Amino acid sequence: METAGTAVGAPARPGLRERRKQRTRDALVRAALELIATRGYERTTVDDIVAAVDVSQRTFFRYFAGKEEVAFFVTRLAESRVLEAVRARPPxxxxxxxxxRAVLDSWDGINEAVERLVPLDLHMRVYRVIESTPALLAAHLRRATELEEELARVVAEREGLDVDADPRPRILVAAFGGVVRVAERRWSAGEDHSTEAMRDLMTTCLDQVGPALAGNWRTGPSPNRANET
Amino acid sequence: METAGTAVGAPARPGLRERRKQRTRDALVRAALELIATRGYERTTVDDIVAAVDVSQRTFFRYFAGKEEVAFFVTRLAESRVLEAVRARPPxxxxxxxxxRAVLDSWDGINEAVERLVPLDLHMRVYRVIESTPALLAAHLRRATELEEELARVVAEREGLDVDADPRPRILVAAFGGVVRVAERRWSAGEDHSTEAMRDLMTTCLDQVGPALAGNWRTGPSPNRANET
DNA sequence: GAAGCTAATGTCAGCGACTGACAGTTGACA
DNA sequence: TGTCAACTGTCAGTCGCTGACATTAGCTTC
Known part of the structure; x- marks a missing residue:
């Protein structure tokens, strides 16, 4: 469906209607995240959001299945990137x-991708609200397990296995996901919200999986336990 | 005010008021679980539940913080048992x-404990509704991570560590929790809902953690390797 | 450029979860 | 027995969310 007068070289610019849709959706996301970051999730009503963009409440619910969904609009970016990155790993x-490697790589350039939607700092603040709001945390965890399910499928396909027959893909992904979540929590709770800090935290946590699972912690000192005592 | 009434022991029998409270709460739980198991969670309104027990809606919300909470009333039993069991493990x-060992042990006698509240079969059906209802699944996962947080604290104390300084307790618990959830899902999705089936599934899944995390899956055969290492 | 189609939006009514305020009832206890 | 506190019910209201229907506004076609 090529619309009139779009050169092949330039990105096919959608019609006015499509652009308007994009604009209102972005406006809703921005207004919602700004409100959520400042007032908190529960103290932000849908009426507040739609009032800031000057659309009807009904329109909001046509763009987003629920109030939760708008809070995860940016987060979804990272999720899809991770999935892509895993698919791209050599067999x-x-x-x-x-x-x-996929998780670590997917952090490269994530900031730029986020910034195209909302200020990075805003997203950080929203992320901390997600982690500290019971309803949002629950939704976040559910989304994470859905992502894990897809990851398990990808892993199983890589190895030529049946996800339902062999439990290892799901087990690996579940354990991995748990560790990633620990790293995420430490990251968002800490001071340094840079990408490098995330990479460091993630690698440290992943390196600790072996030591954590195996053996007696008290026998030998762990690789880096500078902060003991 | 406090529901801390000692349910065991003969001497301190609670007064009539306390007994009535207990009775209505149990009635609400039973009615709710029965309705949820048969009609599903979303298709069960609070009005339906209170109508079955013949109390006002306001009373329901004085007993339970929300509709979700009543669905997890029995599940909470298992959670507290696991926590107790871990605390009881020799250092x-x-x-x-x-x-x-704690998780496996805590399944012994769990059926009897559950049956004191509701029929075991009813609890099974509710559990499957929990796993298949997005809202309940999300709440379930959040509760699970809260339990993991407490477990991490217990583990850290066992080993004389600071949970916030050393990441290993949380990492271990997170990975462990992920695997347990895989086992739970397989169990509730399968046919055999006996305790023994759960034990078998749990042990197999836990035995697969090492193989899943380490090495190349394609070199070594056997999806089911006897517990070595 | 006007007419027709259709997607996007607004309005309205209503359901269900949940809460605060107030009033009535009923065990507990002196 | 009477007083007090706990338990419960009623009522009104907020908030998230949905279906039905009317209205507006791009886009297409002639």
Missing amino acids: HETPLEALR | HETPLEALR
């Missing part, structure tokens, strides 16, 4: 290696 | 060992 890598 | 065990 000779170990499943765990593939997951680890 | 010479490896953290992973302690968790594993």
